[in-house]
Amino acid sequence: MFGIQYASFDAATHVLHYQKGRIVREGRGLSFFYFAPTSSIVAIPVSSNDLPFIFSETTLDYQTVNIQGQITFKVGAPEKLADILDFTIDSDGRYKKNDMEKLNQRIINEAHTSISAFIHSIGLKEAIRSAKAAETRISESLMRSEAIKMLGIDILAASILAINATPEMTRALETETRERLQQEADQAIYERRNFAVEQERKIKESELNTEIAVEEKKKQKAEKQAELKVQEAENERKLREMLVQADISVENQRKQFLEQKTANDKAEADARGYMLETTLKPYRDMDWRTLMALSGPADPGANIALAFRQLAENADKIGNLNISPDLLESLLNHTQATQK
Numbered sequence: 001m002f003g004i005q006y007a008s009f010d011a012a013t014h015v016l017h018y019q020k021g022r023i024v025r026e027g028r029g030l031s032f033f034y035f036a037p038t039s040s041i042v043a044i045p046v047s048s049n050d051l052p053f054i055f056s057e058t059t060l061d062y063q064t065v066n067i068q069g070q071i072t073f074k075v076g077a078p079e080k081l082a083d084i085l086d087f088t089i090d091s092d093g094r095y096k097k098n099d100m101e102k103l104n105q106r107i108i109n110e111a112h113t114s115i116s117a118f119i120h121s122i123g124l125k126e127a128i129r130s131a132k133a134a135e136t137r138i139s140e141s142l143m144r145s146e147a148i149k150m151l152g153i154d155i156l157a158a159s160i161l162a163i164n165a166t167p168e169m170t171r172a173l174e175t176e177t178r179e180r181l182q183q184e185a186d187q188a189i190y191e192r193r194n195f196a197v198e199q200e201r202k203i204k205e206s207e208l209n210t211e212i213a214v215e216e217k218k219k220q221k222a223e224k225q226a227e228l229k230v231q232e233a234e235n236e237r238k239l240r241e242m243l244v245q246a247d248i249s250v251e252n253q254r255k256q257f258l259e260q261k262t263a264n265d266k267a268e269a270d271a272r273g274y275m276l277e278t279t280l281k282p283y284r285d286m287d288w289r290t291l292m293a294l295s296g297p298a299d300p301g302a303n304i305a306l307a308f309r310q311l312a313e314n315a316d317k318i319g320n321l322n323i324s325p326d327l328l329e330s331l332l333n334h335t336q337a338t339q340k
Contacts, residue, residue, distance in 0.1 A: 013044065048156055
């Protein structure tokens with residue numbers, strides 16, 4: 001009514017109230033009445049904004065890559081931004097101009113300029129793997145940019161979401177990578193097989209060495225057994241020689257003993273013969289009847305036997321001889337009694 005209007009803003013909006021060319025109110029989250037014909041209100045959002053971007057660049061090896069990312073910023077000096085861009089609102093609270101898009105485009109242009117030289121200096125494969133380096137370059141470049149400082153913008157962060165090659169080149173890289181991975185797999189298989197062959201060779205070599213060692217042990221054992229057998233044979237030969245020598249010695253001793261015994265027996269026999277001859281020499285020329293008489297008391301039976309002997313010696317002189325049975329019986333009885 002009569003040009004008086006009411007304006008109310010939230011805490012995320014910095015408000016500049018111009019009246020007759022000078023600032024009469026300024027701050028965040030203001031609410032006030034103003035006279036519309038002579039007032040101009042600038043509303044600048046000061047909360048953080050996420051600005052996505054995507055642009056294409058050519059690498060050192062003339063390959064196109066698409067860089068996709070996001071810049072987070074906020075308005076740090078609303079007065080500077082209000083001097084460069086128009087954020088004036090009408091009575092309905094709408095911006096008279098769309099300068100927010102200009103602001104976003106200027107920030108994107110700065111980011112594009114900062115990353116362009118970096119992408120041009122590296123190859124495709126390196127560019128695809130350099131998201132972190134590109135992110136750092138954009139952040140540092142925007143923070144140092146005089147144009148950004150003149151706008152009163154504070155860069156909070158810069159993120160690179162992806163750096164992609166064209167679909168054709170992506171397929172080519174995939175093929176190359178697949179082939180390389182296949183080669184690496186083949187190399188791994190070859191190395192594994194080679195390792196298995198090497199291990200098998202070592203195992204066989206170890207087994208062969210073990211067999212050689214066993215054969216060497218057997219050979220040494222056989223040689224030792226042969227030496228023992230030779231030693232046993234030598235010992236047995238020496239033992240036989242010793243036994244033979246002992247037998248010879250025993251036989252010699254026995255021979256000497258027999259010779260000595262024979263000599264002793266001969267000497268004893270000679271002594272006995274000499275003694276007997278000496279003893280019997282006095283009786284050699286005596287008559288046997290004299291010897292019978294000298295032998296001691298006469299035995300009747302012996303006397304009768306001598307009588308019969310004399311009769312037998314003189315049988316040619318005896319005509320008839322009668323011997324009674326009583327005499328024979330008495331002789332036999334006497335003989336049996338003597339024998340008992």
